Amino acid sequence: MKTGIKIALSLALLSSLSFGGEQFAMSDSDRAMYAEMLENNPADIMVANGEQLLGNLGGEAAFAKYLGVSEDKLPEYIAGFPRYIEKFKMVVGIDQVLQAMMHDAGEKPFKLKSSDMFDMLAYTKSLANGVKSNIDIDANQHMKDAYALGQKTFDTKRGGRGLSCLSCHAPAVIGSVLRTQPLPDLSSKGVAVAATWPAYRMTKSSLRTLQRRFQGCMKNALLKVIPIGSPEMVALEVYLTKQAEGTEIAIPGLKR
Ligand code: HEC
Structure with a gap:
């Protein structure tokens, strides 16, 4: 989806759109570039920066000790993650x-919205690569x-x-094509957002986090943009992470 796109579709109209079934709508040259990037994710260098930044704080040993x-x-x-941490009295x-x-x-x-933080978050999460996403919402x-707040934030029209x-990520409309972009299934049956973000976004030529991606959709769909790290944003991440439960973490992801 491009910024400035005109979205004047009601849910009813969305559901009546044709089904694409393809995960990506791309030109052949984009497809070739994607294939090459799968081999060599440009975000690897950003994750390496993240490793260095965490290293300055004592690396993974210090992170483990801190927690x-x-x-x-x-x-x-x-x-x-996201988790309730007693020390912070917050999720x-x-x-x-x-x-x-x-x-x-x-x-x-x-x-939270700086690229150094995105890099450090990506590196830290990549320490769990190969492990199944295991959020416990009943903890x-x-x-x-x-x-509950995440579900409400996801469902509320704004x-x-x-x-x-x-409106765009309900089972009934998944796969419908909106302005050339198929509407993705965010759960473990589809793109499994919890396992694939932070990711390199080809259309932005940068490493982005899941909450940053939420903001992209908010902006495009003219929903008020909620700040990264706010209770609603973290709750949205909890809600969607639960839906992608059980998928193996593979950071950095690669996205259109
Ligand atoms: C007007 C329709 C629309 C609305 C409303 C919308 N999205 Fe999206 N969303 C899309 C489309 C289309 C894509 C895929 C775009 C692409 O491939 O570049 C997408 C992609 C995403 C992705 C990335 C999926 C991946 O590839 O990993 C996430 C996460 C997401 N949306 C979350 C949200 C959240 C959270 C909200 C509510 C704040 C929201 N979206 C509202 C249409 C929408």
Whole structure:
């Protein structure tokens, strides 16, 4: 989807659109580029930057210690984010833990929307590559509440065109083509967002996080853009991570 696109479709109209079935709508040359990038993801260099940045804070050993987790359990633990962390009294993403770690080390934390933070988040999550996404939304009341808030945020119609996330990402419309882009299934049956973000976005030539991707859809569909790290954003991530449960984490992903 391109910015500035005119979306004047009601849900009824969306459901009546033809079904594409293809995961990507691309020209042949784009397809060739995609195939090449699958071999050699341009985001690898950004993930390497993230490794260096986490290294400055003591690396994965320091991250594990900060969370009170043994290093051998760390990948499993990472695969369960967003989580309720007692120390923060909040459900948080990995990036927010990294911010707190920087703060406690006496450094100025990277902004959640900065590319250094995206890189560091991507590297940290990649430590769980190959592990199945294992969020536990029944772990405590905070997680239950976050899941419920995420579902509400996903389902609620907002903004000038009266659209919700659900308008374009409901089972009934998945696969319909909107302005040449097939509407993706965000669950483990489709793109499994929890396992494939942070990802390199070819159309943006940069590494993006899942919450940054949410913002892209909000902007395109004229829903008010919610800040990264806010309770609603983290809750949306909880909600969609649950739907992609069980898929093996493979960071960085590669997206159109
Ligand atoms: C007007 C329709 C529309 C609305 C409303 C919409 N999306 Fe999307 N969304 C799309 C389309 C189309 C794509 C695929 C675009 C592409 O391939 O570049 C997409 C892609 C995504 C992706 C990336 C999937 C992947 O490839 O990993 C996520 C995550 C997502 N949307 C979440 C949301 C959330 C959360 C909301 C609500 C805040 C939302 N979307 C609202 C149409 C919409």
